[in-house]
Amino acid sequence: MFTVRKFSKVGLFAGAALALAVAFGTVGSNNVSADDHGDRNAAMKSMGGAMKALGGAVAGGDASAAQAAAAKISATAAEIPALFKDGKPGANRSKAEIWTNFADFTAKANALKAAADSVAADAGAGKLGSDPKAVVGKIGATCGACHKAYRGPKV
Numbered sequence: 001m002f003t004v005r006k007f008s009k010v011g012l013f014a015g016a017a018l019a020l021a022v023a024f025g026t027v028g029s030n031n032v033s034a035d036d037h038g039d040r041n042a043a044m045k046s047m048g049g050a051m052k053a054l055g056g057a058v059a060g061g062d063a064s065a066a067q068a069a070a071a072k073i074s075a076t077a078a079e080i081p082a083l084f085k086d087g088k089p090g091a092n093r094s095k096a097e098i099w100t101n102f103a104d105f106t107a108k109a110n111a112l113k114a115a116a117d118s119v120a121a122d123a124g125a126g127k128l129g130s131d132p133k134a135v136v137g138k139i140g141a142t143c144g145a146c147h148k149a150y151r152g153p154k155v
């Protein structure tokens, strides 16, 4: 299982550091506005937590925990379009382009889901390897692609 000791070990890896940077980038700025911003951020934060769990599981050689973490990310990724669909730009980091390019935004959520599904499948097949940086980075690249396009600066 995932332990604090394993987590501090994985914290040394750049891939996990990326996940941490993504995860902690806006801690404390969860200002819920008149839309579903709070739900969106809760989903995002839970994925940040699952990324950390994934890195710890890979470092610790726990394939079933890695599979579970990747499956959680996949399930959350599937909810992203619905969480954002009826939202709007406001006092948050969601860029207005989300709603003018919603098909592309959805494609980026699907890319995250596909990456997480692939990691879960590899974990199930015992093909994940033991490099947390590679595994977390594979998913993290798709987080970053969407943030780069659709997440604005801290507010």
Ligand code: HEC
Pocket (backbone or CB within 6 Å): 019, 022, 023, 024, 025, 026, 027, 029, 030, 037, 040, 041, 042, 044, 045, 047, 048, 051, 073, 080, 092, 093, 094, 095, 105, 106, 108, 109, 112, 139, 140, 142, 143, 144, 146, 147, 150, 151, 152
């Ligand atoms: C399809 C686009 C998209 C994908 C994919 C995506 N995000 Fe996000 N994320 C956003 C947007 C947009 C925001 C800003 C939301 C806001 O402030 O309204 C955000 C915000 C966040 C936040 C800040 C939450 C807060 O409380 O301020 C974290 C953490 C985060 N994302 C983590 C992740 C992680 C980890 C992944 C990948 C496992 C990921 N995101 C994938 C679009 C995405």
